[in-house]
Amino acid sequence: MEIKKTLLTIGIILAAITTQAQKAPTKLYQEPYRLQAHFSPKEKWMNDPNGMVYYKGVYHLFFQYYPKATVWGPMHWGHAVSNDLIHWKQLSIALYPDKLGYIFSGSVVIDKDNTSGLGTKGKPAMVAIFTHHNPKGEKAGTSTYQNQSIAYSLDEGTTWTKYKGNPVVKNPGIKDFRDPKVFWYAPGNKWVMTLATKDRITFYSSPNLKDWKKESEFGRMLGAHGGVWECPDLIPLKLNGKEYWALLVSINPGGPNGGSATQYFVGHFDGNKFTPTSTETKWIDHGPDNYAGVTWSNTGNRKIFLGWMSNWLYANETPTVKWRSATTIPRELSLKSAAGDIWLTSNPVEELENIVTKTINVDAGLLAKDNNIFSVIKQTPTQYRLKFNTQAVKDYSVILSNNAGEKLVIGYNAKNSRYYIDRTRAGQNKFNKQFASIAYAPRLSLSPTSDFELLVDASSVELFADGGLSNLTGIYFPKIPYTRLSIVNNGMEIEDLQIQPLKSIW
C-alpha cells in the first residue's frame, strides 16, 4: 500500500515495556541502564573483548577487566562463557597482572597439534597470546614497556599458567606495540600474529607460538591515521567463491564520528604479506560505540565479531553505577559487492532468535490507521527488534521517546544519502561534552529498496541497514525508560514492519 506525501506519525505506546527502573538499588542485572540482551560484567569496569575462542561447544569471551573500580585500571582478563553467543555466564578472572605488567588485549587459540608442547596430543592447550603492559616502564619514560606474552590452560579455560619464557615477542622500541591476534595459517603450516604497532600493523609468524619472526608491515600510508592503531584481526572470507582477507584495525581517536572506531581493509594475504584491493578507508560501524572488536577463533568459515560498546572519549564517565560498559551484539561478518567495491557486512548472529518472544507483523494499512496497535506489547522485556522494507528510499525516522521529553531518533536522510542516530536529546549527556551528538553513516547500497533493522536495549541502539552494509551503534541514557515509538515516514511505501520483543538473557 502506497502512502503518498503524508507525514505519517504513528504513536506507539509500548506499555510496561521495561524493567529498567532508573532508581537504585535493584537486583543484579536489573540496575539502571543494564542491558538485557548484551553481555556486561556483573560489576566493575570492562573494555575490549579478548581471547574469543570456540571450543567443545562453548563460546569463550575474555575481556579487559578491572575488578576494583568502575573506571579503567590495572588490567586483568575477565572470563565469560556461552553456548549460544547470547546467554552468558561470568566465571572467575582468568589472568591477573604480574611482575611483567598488566594484561592488555590479545587472543586465544586451540593448539590442536601441540606445536607449543604446552599440552599433549590428546589434550591440546588453549593458548592465550596477550600484551604485557609494564606501568613502571611507562612511568619511567621508556619505550619498551609493551611486550607479547603467552599463557596456557589445560582445563578448558578455567585455570591458566603463564609461560616461563615470557615475553615471546620483545619490544623493538615502539611505544604502542600491542594487541596480538593469532591464527593458524594452514598453507604455510605456521601461526600468524597481527600486531598493532603504532601507525601500522606488523605481521609475525611462528611454528610453535613461542618463537616469532617478523614477516612484514602494512598500513603506514593507508587508511585513517587520526590516532593510534589498536586491536587488529585478519580473517579469510569468501565472495562468489573467491577468497579474500579482511584486516580489521581499531583506531583511537580518529573515528568517523569522533573518538574510537574500527576501520578495515579487504585484500589478499599470502602468508607473509597483506595487499589491499582498494585504498578507500572503510569502517565496520560508523557509530560512536563499537570499538576494539575482533572475531572468534576456531569457528570455521563462520566469522563472528564482537565489539566493546563504548568510546574512549567518555567510557570512564558514563552514568552507570555498579558496572561499566557492555559488548555489542555478536555479529556475523560477510563480504558484499556494492558501488564498485567490496565491503564487509555485519548482521546480528542468528542465535538472537533464541530470545525472540514473538513476532508481531504489522500490516502497512494498519500503520496508517491505528495508532494504538502496539499497545498489544504488554510484556516486560526491555528490547525489541524492528524491521521494515521500503521501495524508493526517502527520508524516514524512528523515534523512541518517554514522558520526560527525551527522544532518540534513528533514521535516513535521502538528500545526503546517509543514516543517522541523533542522541542529542536522548537523555543524560552532561557527563561529557562530546557525548550529545548525531552520528552519520553513508548509505553504500545503490538499490531502490532498503531494509532497516534496529536492536534497542535499555541503553543501546544498533542499526543494521541494507543487509548490514551501513551500521551505526550508539549508547544512550534516558532518565526514565522509553515507552513510545513513532515512525515519521515521508510518503514512502513500507512493505513490512516486524516487532520482536526479546527476553532478558539474565
Ligand code: FRU
Ligand atoms: C583498546 C586498548 C588496547 C589495549 C587495551 C588496554 O581499547 O587501548 O589497545 O590493549 O585497550 O585496556
